[in-house]
Amino acid sequence: MSETATQGDKLRKTIAACLDLENPKSFFLFAGAGTGKTRAVVEALDIFRNRYGSQFRQSSQKVAVITYTNAACDEIRRRVDFDPIFAVSTIHSFAWEQIRPHHKNISDWLRRNLCSEIAELRNKQASGRPGTKAALEREVRLESKQKRLEHLDGIRQFTYNPNGENVGKNSLNHTEVIAISAVFLTDKPLMRQILFRKYPILLIDESQDTQKDLIDAFFRLQMHHPDKFSLCLFGDTMQRIYADGKVGLEQAVPAGWEKPVLNVNHRSPKRIITLLNQIRSEADGARQEPRQDAQEGVVRLFLIDDVDDVDKPTIETKAARIMAEVSSDNEWLSQQAVKVLTLEHHMAARRGGFDRFFEPLYRIDNFRTGLLDGLLNGIPFFAQQVLPLVHAMRSNDRFAIARVVKDHSPIIFPERLSKSTTPLKEIRKAAKSVESLLSIWYDGADPILLDILKLIYDQDLFKIPDVFTPIVSDTAQQGGKIELVHADAGNDRNPAIDAWREALSVPFSQFEAYAEYISERSPFGTHQGTKGLQFPRVMVILDDNEARGFMFSYEKLLGAKSPTKTDETNRLAGKDTSIDRTRRLFYVTCSRAQRSLAVIVYTKEADKIASHMSSLGWFKDQELVQM
Structure with a gap:
């Protein structure tokens, strides 16, 4: 057996x-x-x-x-x-x-939590500089939380949508649930x-x-x-x-x-399983075995001199040609047949054309999980209301347009229409608002997200999430203009609001590309988007300069740089180090490969990495390619 x-x-x-x-x-x-x-x-x-x-x-x-x-x-x-x-x-x-059945307990928890958040905001307001943009934004947030606190007693039933936006006064958000x-x-x-x-x-x-x-x-x-x-x-x-x-x-x-x-890996060939065992040998030592009928598989490590003018697309195409030759698999020559995996989302964002939307939000620590799964407050608004409306317009599907408006527009909510003395006028108002919104895409235009948001707000077409209220209010106070401030600027600012302000300053096409990415329809991916998936041919790209992350360091993992004092302190305390985090990312991406694997490293220390990889036995000398 x-x-x-x-x-x-x-x-x-x-x-x-x-x-x-x-x-x-x-x-x-x-x-x-x-x-x-x-x-x-x-x-x-x-x-x-x-x-x-x-x-x-x-x-x-x-x-x-x-x-x-x-x-x-x-x-x-x-x-x-x-x-x-x-x-x-x-x-x-x-x-x-x-x-869900515990309405009073939810209400009590929210009351305590809101009071705590209000007190924290008031302390910041008291210690911050009056009259600044951050002070105005805190005032808006204070008012929003105070209103929510005041409305608690009037809420008969809390609501929650685990797969979408939660914007009503009786709604809970994902973190709260x-x-x-x-x-x-x-x-x-x-x-x-x-x-x-x-x-x-x-x-x-x-x-x-x-x-x-x-x-x-x-x-x-x-x-x-x-x-x-x-x-x-x-x-x-x-x-x-x-x-x-x-x-x-x-x-x-x-x-x-x-x-x-x-511990029997049914996905990968023998050579890749050997590499996976070596990658995690310094983590927990767990080992896998290949199937008895597993193929041998092919692995190559490409070390690229990271000069300022390096032509990365050309380099990566050349690496794919080498992989086609050494693996006797011409599918490596087809871009659609190769899954390119980055170990940092910034890299995928730049390759995928959504970096200007993604990067400001990704700087905020408590935004990251929601940004990566598409549930960050504000994203479902664009993904589930605006984007389907635009897709329906582009395909000239009037029924789909009507369905989006019927499902999301407060103008024609049944309770509003039932109270109106002129319901037909309300329906016409909704139709006119939709036409006004969609007109900004005419003739191939690519409108700015903030302009889209402001038009929706002015027309009352959809209820906008609370996270956007300070930004829209601030825009209105400045006569439609808004100051762009980076999320890491200044100590007396709200970084979360500044991050959204910066993200909303980009064209709608950036959000569309982001939506493709988190829906796994992009040609680029990362560990988050591909865990549980598998691909015959995988190209893993490592580039510390392009990633610009302080949480991960491929050059430390691969031996080009030494661990920092912080790494050593965390290691001795039993905490995660940047090397631990990078090792996990590298392991997950390499383990997607079913037949062959190319790892491309952009570095100024190619000789160091080659020597270190050889000494660890991760890659054989004939598997190292310097370009």
Whole structure:
């Protein structure tokens, strides 16, 4: 019997023993890149269904399955035949379902949180310089939060859309839903009881990227009710890509849990698996094995002299030609057949033509997760309202235009029309507003995002998110003009508002390119956009100068530079270093390759890197190409 079959049989026995309602146990399944983690999730569900399916269909109990994206949810639902005993959802959807009935508790939490935020803003206002733009913006934010506080008692039901914009006065945002869920699960015994009675088994895919406070709350729930609740985590700590995931998840798993392992890589050829093992050898030492029928595979490291006038597109095309020759695969000559992966979003943004929109927002630490998954407050407004309207206009689809307006425009909301004495006039007003908005794209124009936003605001066509209110108000006060200030300028400013102001100063085409990127339709990608995906031919581009990031350093990882004092301090304290973060990014991107892999490094220290890589055994001498 093959190692794969033996490992699979052992895993099924372990999972079957854990998913025993009479004696439930929890487990953390360590599943590295390409080992079939999604298949393992589905097999776990099948094991449970075969044993308890009839019982659960006759009761109100379900198995909860949390995964990272809507696409992953759809895939799992399809593979379990849409069986209703499995509640498959994203973490935001699951969290909202748990807290939604607790209206008064939500209101109390919001009241405390708003009071805290208001007090913080007032302190900043008192210590800041009066009359500055930052002071005016704080005043707008204070007024917005005070109004929200005043309206709390009048809200009969809170609302939340896990996949879109949340702009109404009774809406919660994504961050609030996760924070409230973590607090309620920790502080409210009744909510814990409701959860484990309805969901005695909870499976979490990509658990290393689940928000740390929420994963800690699930740990506490299992610790207090080990005989009633089974927590099943699937993941690989080497593939943690989001900053709000739990650091050291594997070490945090309680001693009594089962810890099965999948270590046969079904995706990559032998040579690439060897490289992956070497990359993570200094992290956790976990190793993978190839399939018995795995191909050998091809790897090359291209070291490019990073001079000021280096022609990167030409260099990368030349590298692709070399890959075609050494791999005997002419598909490397087709741009569409090669997936180009950058290890930093700025690099993808510049190659993809959306850097001027992306970079100001990415500078703000607490914007990054939302910017990368498209849920940052303000982005769904453009992505789900403005962009579909423009697409409908370009395809001359009047029905699609009408549908967007019907779904989102307050002008023709039923409650507004029912109170109007001239509803037909309101409908005509909406039509005129749409025509006015779309006219700024006529004759191939590429309007500025801020101009689009201001026109929508002036026409009252859509309700704009609160995050844009200070910017629009400021624009109105300056007669339609707005001062562009970079997000890192000055101490008495609001960096978040300045970042949005800068991002909104770019043409609409930049946002369109960004939307393509986060929807995985761009020819460029990063670890975030490609985790879980695979490609026959992968080109990984490393360029510290172009990335300009202080969180990552490829030259440190590859031996061109020494670790800093901060790196050493963090290492000794058991904290993430820039080398740790870069290693994870490099591992995830290299592990996407199914046949052949090209790594292109732009550096002024090619000889150092070549020597270091050779000494570590990551690349053989014949695999190093200096250009």
